[in-house]
Amino acid sequence: MCDNIIDSQSYQNFVIRKDDKLYNSKDFTNYVSDWETCSLRQWLNKTFYNTAFSREEKMLIGTTFLENNSPDGTWFGTDTGDKIFILSFEDVINSAYGFDSSKSEFDEARKLKGTDYSKCQGVYISQGYPHWWLRTPGDGKAVYLVSSYGWAALGQGVYGTGVGVVPALKLNPKAVDVSVVYDLDGGAWAEGYTAPTSYKANETLALPTAENVVRAGYTFSGWEQTSFVNKTVTYTAKWISNGYTVSFDSNGGTAVADKSLKWSDKVLDGVSDPTKAGYTFAGWKYADSAVSSDTKFSDLAADDKVSEITLVAEWTAKTYTIKFDTRGGTPVADKTLHWDDKVLDGVVPPTKEGGFEFIGWNIVSPKLSVTTLNCTYGELVQDDSIDTVTLGAVWRDTEKPVIIGLENGKIYCGPQKFKVTDNDTSRTAVVIINGKSVEPDADGYYTAEPANGEFKIIAVDSFANMAMVQITVNAAHDYSDWKFDENEHWKECKYGDSVIEKGEHTFEWVTDKEATETEKGIAHEECTVCHAKRNENTEVQKLKTKWEKIRDWLISILVKIIKWFIDLIKDVC
Numbered sequence: 001m002c003d004n005i006i007d008s009q010s011y012q013n014f015v016i017r018k019d020d021k022l023y024n025s026k027d028f029t030n031y032v033s034d035w036e037t038c039s040l041r042q043w044l045n046k047t048f049y050n051t052a053f054s055r056e057e058k059m060l061i062g063t064t065f066l067e068n069n070s071p072d073g074t075w076f077g078t079d080t081g082d083k084i085f086i087l088s089f090e091d092v093i094n095s096a097y098g099f100d101s102s103k104s105e106f107d108e109a110r111k112l113k114g115t116d117y118s119k120c121q122g123v124y125i126s127q128g129y130p131h132w133w134l135r136t137p138g139d140g141k142a143v144y145l146v147s148s149y150g151w152a153a154l155g156q157g158v159y160g161t162g163v164g165v166v167p168a169l170k171l172n173p174k175a176v177d178v179s180v181v182y183d184l185d186g187g188a189w190a191e192g193y194t195a196p197t198s199y200k201a202n203e204t205l206a207l208p209t210a211e212n213v214v215r216a217g218y219t220f221s222g223w224e225q226t227s228f229v230n231k232t233v234t235y236t237a238k239w240i241s242n243g244y245t246v247s248f249d250s251n252g253g254t255a256v257a258d259k260s261l262k263w264s265d266k267v268l269d270g271v272s273d274p275t276k277a278g279y280t281f282a283g284w285k286y287a288d289s290a291v292s293s294d295t296k297f298s299d300l301a302a303d304d305k306v307s308e309i310t311l312v313a314e315w316t317a318k319t320y321t322i323k324f325d326t327r328g329g330t331p332v333a334d335k336t337l338h339w340d341d342k343v344l345d346g347v348v349p350p351t352k353e354g355g356f357e358f359i360g361w362n363i364v365s366p367k368l369s370v371t372t373l374n375c376t377y378g379e380l381v382q383d384d385s386i387d388t389v390t391l392g393a394v395w396r397d398t399e400k401p402v403i404i405g406l407e408n409g410k411i412y413c414g415p416q417k418f419k420v421t422d423n424d425t426s427r428t429a430v431v432i433i434n435g436k437s438v439e440p441d442a443d444g445y446y447t448a449e450p451a452n453g454e455f456k457i458i459a460v461d462s463f464a465n466m467a468m469v470q471i472t473v474n475a476a477h478d479y480s481d482w483k484f485d486e487n488e489h490w491k492e493c494k495y496g497d498s499v500i501e502k503g504e505h506t507f508e509w510v511t512d513k514e515a516t517e518t519e520k521g522i523a524h525e526e527c528t529v530c531h532a533k534r535n536e537n538t539e540v541q542k543l544k545t546k547w548e549k550i551r552d553w554l555i556s557i558l559v560k561i562i563k564w565f566i567d568l569i570k571d572v573c
C-alpha cells in the first residue's frame with residue numbers, strides 16, 4: 001500500500017449496464033459503485049501501472065485476488081484479479097494490517113497525507129488530511145472511503161473527484177481457491193465425465209470441452225462466465241440450436257412446404273393442413289406415430305443426428321352416392337362409394353320388359369361434362385362438393401312400331417285413318433307415307449288420302465325398328481250391282497269393304513206368257529228392287545168357256561138355296 005495519497009479522481013466515470021439497466025449515465029438516474037467496472041480500477045491497472053513501474057518491477061508484481069462485495073450484502077461485485085488495487089473496507093478495519101478494527105475510530109494509521117500532485121488534482125483536504133477511496137461498494141451510488149478523520153464509512157458518490165487514491169499491490173499474493181459452478185443450461189455432462197469444481201486463482205482453469213457436454217438438439221459453443229462472486233465462478237454453457245427439417249408427404253393432397261425448425265420446436269407450428277378432393281384430412285403420421293399440434297421434433301427423431309423427418313398425411317375418404325333411375329326397368333339400389341372408386345363397379349344392369357335391351361347409363365343430374373362412366377367418382381364429378389349423382393338407364397328398343405288400322409296389301413275405298421304405336425312410349429315413331437314424313441292429327445291419327453296407285457306407309461322408331469304396309473286407296477267404294485240371296489238383297493263394294501241398301505225382297509208376280517181359253521200361261525215372282533226372281537215358269541190356268549161360266553153360276557145359285565132351306569128347318573125346330 002502506498003504511504004501517500006497519490007492522486008484524486010472519481011471512482012467511476014463509465015456508464016455500465018447491469019441487469020438491463022444503465023448506471024452512471026449522463027442523466028444521473030442510476031448510479032452504482034462497482035469495483036470491477038469502475039474507471040479508477042482501469043486507470044490503476046493500465047495508465048498508472050504502465051507509467052509508474054518498469055518492466056522489471058512489473059515482473060515482480062503479482063495478481064491479487066479480490067472480493068468486491070458490499071459489507072451489508074446489498075451488492076455483490078465480481079471478484080477481480082488485479083495488479084494494482086485500492087484497499088477494501090474490510091482491509092482498513094483489519095488489525096492484522098495495522099489498522100484499528102473499529103471503523104468508527106479516529107485511526108491515525110488510516111490518516112494519509114496527499115502528494116502535491118494529488119493536491120494539484122484537487123483532492124479535498126479537511127483537518128489536514130484528504131479522504132481516500134476504498135474499493136468497497138455501498139448501496140447505490142456511494143462507495144466506502146476513509147475520511148480525513150481516519151474513520152471508514154460509506155461516503156462519496158462514485159462521481160466525486162475530490163477523493164484521494166491510495167494504490168496497493170502484492171508481490172507474492174497468496175493463491176486463492178476458487179470454486180467453479182456450471183450452469184449447463186439444459187445440457188448434461190457426458191457419461192463418465194466429471195468437471196473440475198475448483199482451481200487456484202493463479203492458475204488456469206481447464207474448462208470442459210464440447211466432448212464433455214451433451215444437449216440433444218444443440219451444438220456446444222463454449223462457456224460464458226456469468227458470475228464471479230465470493231471466490232465462486234459460474235460458467236454457463238452456450239449452445240447453438242441445430243437446424244432440422246420436417247418434410248411433408250401429403251399423400252395425394254396439396255403440397256406442404258418443408259419446415260425448418262429447432263430440436264424442441266413443434267413440428268406442425270405454422271403448417272396449414274393440406275387438402276385432397278374427396279377426402280377429409282385426418283392428420284399427420286410419422287412412421288406409426290400420430291402427430292399432434294404439440295408434437296416436437298425431439299418427440300419424433302430417434303436422436304439429434306436425424307436431420308430430417310418426413311410426415312405422411314392421413315386421409316379419410318368421404319362417402320358419395322350414385323342413384324339409378326332405371327326408367328321403367330327393374331330397380332337398382334343406390335350405390336355408396338368413395339372418390340377413387342369406379343362409378344359402375346358392382347352395379348348389376350337392370351332389365352325391362354316389352355322389347356327393351358339395356359345398353360348403359362347416362363347422367364341425369366347434376367350436369368357433368370364427362371363422356372364416359374368408365375371412371376372413378378372423382379373423375380366423374382371433379383368437384384368434391386357434389387355428393388350425389390343420378391344416372392338414368394338407356395334402353396334399346398328392339399321391337400318395331402305397330403301400324404293400327406291398315407292391312408298390308410289391302411285396297412281401301414276413301415281416306416283411311418290409322419294409328420301408329422310403339423313399345424317405347426317415350427318417343428313417337430316417325431311415320432313416312434310414300435317417302436314423306438307426316439304428322440298425326442290432334443287425336444293421334446294419320447290419314448292416307450285417296451290417290452292413284454299404291455301407298456307405302458313406313459313407321460320407324462328411334463332405334464330404326466321399322467314397320468311397313470302397302471295399301472291401295474281408291475277415291476270411293478264401287479257399288480256396281482245388286483247382290484242378293486233367298487230373302488234379302490244388298491249392294492256391296494267390289495273391294496268387299498262395304499255393304500249398303502240391304503233389305504228384304506219385295507216380290508211381285510210377273511207374267512211371262514198370258515193364258516188363253518185353249519192354252520195355259522207362264523208367270524214368275526220378281527223383287528221390285530233388285531229384280532231377283534223366284535217361282536219361275538209357274539203355270540197359269542187356261543181361260544174359261546161361256547158354258548163353263550153358266551154352269552158355275554147355276555151351281556152357286558143352288559148352293560145358296562140349299563143353305564137357305566137348312567136355316568129354315570133350324571128355325572122351325
Ligand SMILES: [Zn+2]
Nearest residue numbers: 413477493495
Ligand atoms: Zn269399297
Ligand SMILES: [Zn+2]
Nearest residue numbers: 489505527530
Ligand atoms: Zn230384292
